[in-house]
Amino acid sequence: SQQGEEDPQALSIQEGENATMNCSYKTSINNLQWYRQNSGRGLVHLILIRSNEREKHSGRLRVTLDTSKKSSSLLITASRAADTASYFCAMYNNNDMRFGAGTRLTVKP
């Protein structure tokens, strides 16, 4: 079973719009990471937020973390067709990393 839940399961937007994906988890974490996967290949690391951080930015990506609610969100601003992929949150705790079920993002040109 997955260790985290993500919503929505699928998201379809127009190029230029913002995309928001949410992740909820159940266990304690040292950090939470977001990964991207194209066409069922390897996972590419996007951004890491530590348990004592509340918000982090990287280019067009913004991640928030609320440890009291055990939830995180990933915002992609000004989306591009090339952002079309599956996005996964990963909960890291003491060298153990577990994943959510993912959000499938489609950005239409």
Add this chain to the structure above:
Amino acid sequence: ETGVTQSPTHLIKTRGQQVTLRCSSQSGHNTVSWYQQALGQGPQFIFQYYREEENGRGNFPPRFSGLQFPNYSSELNVNALELDDSALYLCAIIPVNTEAFFGQGTRLTVV
């Protein structure tokens, strides 16, 4: 540079057979984890190896086994293959409290 290489990239096996998947990294890391990802699902944790010993296991039966070698390369072995074992198998190097590095995966099809 922590390039993670998995081999083979694709594999077709018959139900009941055994398979060995391999993982290596350019730099030595003593923690390697294996994941199974069914189509349309998130990666599921199979097990982790630390200094050549199994150091954690997900909800997978004993026919899933592994090895880690002194050079930190690793193998995933699956015996008595079932149709539901068809999936993408991912190997990851997971340094302490920082980003993980994934291989491109091995696509296993069981027919």
